[in-house]
Every structure is written in structure tokens, then in C-alpha cells.
Amino acid sequence: MRKQRIKVRICVGTACFVQGGADLLLYGDFLDPELLGECDIEGTSCLGGCKAESRDRKAPFVEINGTLHANVTPALLVELLREVAHA
Amino acid sequence: MLEINNQYTLMKRRIDTEVLKAFFAGDLEEIVDTLPIKIIPRERVPNRCCVYKERAMVRYRIMSLLGVDIDRDDDELKPLRKFVQETLAQDPPVLPTLTTISPGCSSCPDEQYHITDSCRGCFARPCMANCPKDAIVFVNGRARIIEERCVNCGKCLEVCPFHAVVHIPVPCEEACPVDAIKKNAEGFVEIDHSKCISCGHCARSCPFGAIVERSGLFPVVKMLTSGTPVVAMIAPAIDGQFPGNLAQIKAAVLALGFAAVVEVAQGALVTAEHEAAELSGRMQAKQGYLTTSCCPAYMELADKHLPFLQNRRSSALSPMAYTAKLCAQRIPDSKRVFIGPCLAKKVEASKIDEIDGVISFSELAALFIAKDIDVREMQPVPPEDTLAFQDCREFACSQGVAHSVLRRVADPEAVRVLPVDGVDRKTVRTMKVWEKRPPEADLVEVMCCEGGCLAGPGVVVNPKLALRLRQGGNVAKVGAIPLRK
Numbered sequence: 200m201r202k203q204r205i206k207v208r209i210c211v212g213t214a215c216f217v218q219g220g221a222d223l224l225l226y227g228d229f230l231d232p233e234l235l236g237e238c239d240i241e242g243t244s245c246l247g248g249c250k251a252e253s254r255d256r257k258a259p260f261v262e263i264n265g266t267l268h269a270n271v272t273p274a275l276l277v278e279l280l281r282e283v284a285h286a
Numbered sequence: 287m288l289e290i291n292n293q294y295t296l297m298k299r300r301i302d303t304e305v306l307k308a309f310f311a312g313d314l315e316e317i318v319d320t321l322p323i324k325i326i327p328r329e330r331v332p333n334r335c336c337v338y339k340e341r342a343m344v345r346y347r348i349m350s351l352l353g354v355d356i357d358r359d360d361d362e363l364k365p366l367r368k369f370v371q372e373t374l375a376q377d378p379p380v381l382p383t384l385t386t387i388s389p390g391c392s393s394c395p396d397e398q399y400h401i402t403d404s405c406r407g408c409f410a411r412p413c414m415a416n417c418p419k420d421a422i423v424f425v426n427g428r429a430r431i432i433e434e435r436c437v438n439c440g441k442c443l444e445v446c447p448f449h450a451v452v453h454i455p456v457p458c459e460e461a462c463p464v465d466a467i468k469k470n471a472e473g474f475v476e477i478d479h480s481k482c483i484s485c486g487h488c489a490r491s492c493p494f495g496a497i498v499e500r501s502g503l504f505p506v507v508k509m510l511t512s513g514t515p516v517v518a519m520i521a522p523a524i525d526g527q528f529p530g531n532l533a534q535i536k537a538a539v540l541a542l543g544f545a546a547v548v549e550v551a552q553g554a555l556v557t558a559e560h561e562a563a564e565l566s567g568r569m570q571a572k573q574g575y576l577t578t579s580c581c582p583a584y585m586e587l588a589d590k591h592l593p594f595l596q597n598r599r600s601s602a603l604s605p606m607a608y609t610a611k612l613c614a615q616r617i618p619d620s621k622r623v624f625i626g627p628c629l630a631k632k633v634e635a636s637k638i639d640e641i642d643g644v645i646s647f648s649e650l651a652a653l654f655i656a657k658d659i660d661v662r663e664m665q666p667v668p669p670e671d672t673l674a675f676q677d678c679r680e681f682a683c684s685q686g687v688a689h690s691v692l693r694r695v696a697d698p699e700a701v702r703v704l705p706v707d708g709v710d711r712k713t714v715r716t717m718k719v720w721e722k723r724p725p726e727a728d729l730v731e732v733m734c735c736e737g738g739c740l741a742g743p744g745v746v747v748n749p750k751l752a753l754r755l756r757q758g759g760n761v762a763k764v765g766a767i768p769l770r771k
């Protein structure tokens with residue numbers, strides 16, 4: 200059976216973009232090509248996360264297969280995608 | 287130098303945002319002293335030794351945001367509320383642009399080369415053979431550096447096959463192109479303002495955040511609430527700093543309460559034309575090379591360290607200066623604020639009557655978040671006729687100024703261009719030589735930040751990404767994110 204593709208939506212709302220989210224857009228440079236091949240990545244308007252920030256859930260936000268993740272750094276994005284890919 | 291966005295700069299942006307939110311909500315004075323605790327809660331896993339030190343650093347950051355010169359006014363008994371009252375009552379002086387937080391300084395050990403345990407004590411001993419000062423000895427079968435003899439040339443590091451030699455720099459000292467940063471007798475950082483050119487390289491390099499710029503943000507937000515029309519003059523580097531296109535960025539700036547937004551590229555056109563005419567004149571008269579004059583850190587460099595360049599640099603004013611004069615004519619009775627990536631612009635602006643304030647892109651970003659403005663969702667401003675100065679937006683990138691000038695001379699092929707892309711200690715040494723041996727060029731373009739203004743100390747976006755956003759409007763080459771609707 201063909202594996203499900205991973206749906207990644209990187210928030211490019213201003214709050215996320217200027218608080219580290221912009222760096223995530225360089226994913227072509229830090230994701231390994233094999234993993235990249237399994238993902239459909241797109242930019243999206245504000246995911247609403249920034250409006251409901253809490254002590255440890257802050258911008259930037261990324262949605263992976265429908266789950267919203269907070270405080271996403273390039274390293275964390277790689278880790279999260281690996282987890283999903285190997286699940 | 288550190289990446290533009292690291293834990294420290296992101297924290298800084300967060301602090302700016304919280305302070306602004308409180309200001310706009312009208313309760314800054316009331317809550318400002320609790321902000322360090324709110325931002326650094328007890329549960330946080332600290333990056334510094336403990337949450338208490340982190341809170342102290344947040345306090346300092348708030349002081350610098352209020353424009354306080356921490357070197358001079360570090361009264362520990364004074365609550366932040368008092369600082370807020372003072373800044374709201376009277377604008378703090380603009381200069382000096384940088385100040386230091388000595389409790390934040392790690393008093394890094396002097397620059398040194400050090401041989402680690404990875405030394406295998408090999409037979410060939412290339413480190414010893416290549417050391418010009420006989421500073422390497424072998425003790426117990428391992429290489430060791432005799433400090434008194436070592437001149438930090440780094441030869442041993444280059445030749446060791448096991449990478450056993452490490453270079454331990456003092457990041458701020460290494461980044462300063464003009465030796466303006468020194469450690470005082472206690473080992474803490476100190477800036478010699480008579481030498482400092484306000485390039486901001488030190489502040490960008492210190493991983494402890496012990497060197498900070500004194501912000502001019504509060505005078506500007508005060509202006510915005512005063513009722514006087516305020517014109518925003520946006521530097522060419524702004525394209526690529528935010529999601530959305532330039533027309534949306536302009537709309538977002540207007541939404542902050544500015545009465546008008548004007549591209550500094552308009553003034554850049556005047557600069558380019560002036561420099562083109564000057565260059566042609568010099569070449570005809572065989573008077574030797576001309577340097578650009580738009581980088582204010584370079585202007586400081588020439589004034590303070592390379593005085594012979596004063597009659598080499600173009601007499602053109604900077605794009606910011608021309609734009610401000612233009613705005614003053616067009617919208618009299620207005621105030622004018624420059625929004626850019628540059629710290630040294632504050633020094634320049636302080637000498638120009640038509641400019642009333644300078645803020646950075648990073649501070650603009652904090653304003654957007656505090657006011658809940660999403661650039662990419664903005665209705666773009668109606669199209670304007672920008673054809674005449676469009677190409678001058680490239681003033682923001684290394685070689686962009688030269689290109690704009692060349693486009694305006696009769697015979698661009700004949701002009702030899704020398705770009706100076708980023709100024710560090712070595713560049714300054716090279717430039718010193720020009721006094722005796724002029725460079726083989728007609729036009730020397732100097733940008734103190736490597737890559738141009740896109741890499742200035744006040745930017746929000748990694749210059750690499752900013753460049754791609756400017757070129758394509760989306761990051762199609764990396765992925766397929768349509769950043770622009």
C-alpha cells in the first residue's frame with residue numbers, strides 16, 4: 200500500500216514569521232531529501248495558535264497532519280517529521 | 287557572527303512585544319516591574335545560570351528599549367516604572383547607540399589557541415614544525431602552547447591532522463572592525479565610543495547579549511499617539527522582511543498610525559544620479575577612485591579611522607537624507623521616521639534636522655505583533671508609480687548601489703568597480719593601505735555588513751531567505767510556499 204503523504208502547513212502569519220517561523224521556510228536546506236519527498240509542505244495564514252499562546256506554547260506554529268505544534272524550530276521540525284514518517 | 291534569529295534575538299523581540307502591548311493597553315507603568323517575572327516564569331528551564339539572572343537581563347533589555355544608557359544609568363534601586371516615566375516625559379538622547387550590560391558579560395578569557403586532549407603526540411609534529419615563534423613544546427608526549435610566546439597566528443590549527451587545536455575567540459572583540467571593544471580591568475566589556483562606528487557587529491556577536499543597542503522606539507510610538515502626522519520612510523531592505531508583498535507591507539505600516547509611507551529608494555535615486563555625475567567627472571579629470579557614501583557605518587569609519595577617505599567618498603547625501611528632505615517639502619508640519627535594518631543610521635539621523643526618529647525592522651515586527659497586524663492579510667496599498675526608482679531598491683544588497691550608479695553613467699563598461707562587501711578588521715587594514723597605494727578601481731562600493739543592508743543588525747529574516755523572497759516573491763526554489771497572495 201502506498202504510504203500516506205505527510206501534510207505540513209507552516210504558518211506564515213506575521214506573529215509566527217517574525218518569531219522564528221521565517222527560518223522554517225528554508226526547509227529545503229535542512230530537511231533531508233528523502234524526508235522532504237514524503238511531505239507536502241505549504242505556507243498558511245495564521246493558524247490561530249498565536250491568539251491562544253500559553254506559557255509553553257508559543258509561536259512559531261506548524262500543523263502536521265492536522266496536529267498543531269508550537270515553538271517549532273528547524274531542528275524540532277525535522278524531529279517531528281521523522282516521528283510521523285516512521286510511525 | 288551569530289545567526290540573525292537565535293534564542294537571544296527571539297527573546298528580545300518577545301520582550302519588545304510585551305512592553306508594547308502593555309503600552310498600548312495603557313498599563314505599562316503599572317505592570318512593567320512584573321514583566322521580567324511574567325516573561326521568565328519560575329518553571330522555565332533557564333539558559334543562563336538561573337531564572338533570577340534571566341529576569342535581571344530582561345530588566346536590562348527593557349531599560350535599553352526605553353533608551354536608557356545602561357553604562358551611565360544603572361541604578362539598581364530604581365524601579366522600571368521610574369525609567370518608563372522618564373522616557374515618556376522626555377526623549378532620551380540618541381547617542382551613543384550602543385551600551386553594555388556588565389553583569390551579563392561572561393568576561394570571556396583572552397583570545398587564545400589551545401591544544402586539546404585530542405592531540406596524539408604524533409611523530410611528524412607539524413604544529414611544532416610550523417610554529418613561527420617556537421611556542422609549542424611537548425610535555426608527556428603531548429603538544430602544549432607556551433602562552434607568552436604565542437602570537438595567535440593559528441598556523442598550528444591549520445596543520446594539525448587530528449584537529450586537536452581550538453581557537454577560542456572573544457566574540458565581540460573579534461567582530462569589532464576598529465578595536466573599539468576592550469575588556470576593562472575587571473574583565474568586563476567596555477566600548478570606546480571615540481572609536482566605535484556603530485556598525486553593531488559586536489552586539490550581533492555576543493552570545494550572552496551583553497551589548498545592546500539603545501532603542502529609539504518610544505519616542506516614535508509617542509509621536510504616533512501625539513496627533514502630529516508622522517511619515518514612515520522605509521528602507522529598501524524592507525522587502526523580504528515580512529510575509530506579503532511590498533504594497534502589503536506599506537499597508538501594514540499605515541495601519542500602525544503613520545500618516546504616509548515613503549520608500550527610501552526614492553531618495554536613493556537622487557543619490558545614484560549624484561554619484562553617477564560625480565564619478566563621470568572624476569574619471570574624465572583622472573582624479574582617481576570615488577567611494578560610495580550611503581553606508582553610515584562606513585562614514586563613521588572614514589571620519590574616525592581613515593580620514594584620507596573623506597575626500598574620496600562621494601559628496602552625495604544618503605538615500606535616507608534625500609528622502610527626508612523630500613518628505614519635509616511634500617508634507618510640511620509632519621514628523622519623519624526612518625525604518626531600517628541599521629544601527630549607524632541613528633548617528634547619521636542625529637545630524638539631520640528633517641529626521642525625527644529611527645527604528646529597526648525588528649522593532650517594527652514587535653509593533654505589528656503588539657497591534658495584531660498580519661501583513662499578509664493586508665489590503666495592498668493602491669499601485670504607485672515607482673518605475674523611476676524601482677532599481678534603486680537594490681541599494682539594500684551588496685553591489686546594488688554600484689549597479690544603480692552604473693545604470694546612470696554614459697559608459698558603464700569603462701567603470702572598474704570594487705565592492706567592499708562587509709567590513710572586518712582585515713578589511714580596515716586593507717583600506718588603510720589605499721592612502722599610499724590607491725585601489726585599482728574607479729568606484730568603490732562600501733557596505734559594512736556582509737551582503738549589504740539585508741544583513742544589518744536590525745533585520746528579522748535570515749539574509750539568505752530575504753534575498754530569495756525579494757527575488758521571487760515566493761520560496762519556489764526551496765519549496766512551494768506562496769508567501770504572496
Ligand code: FES
Pocket residue numbers: 210211212213214215216244245246247248249250258259260
Ligand atoms: S501567526 Fe501563526 S498562528 Fe497566528
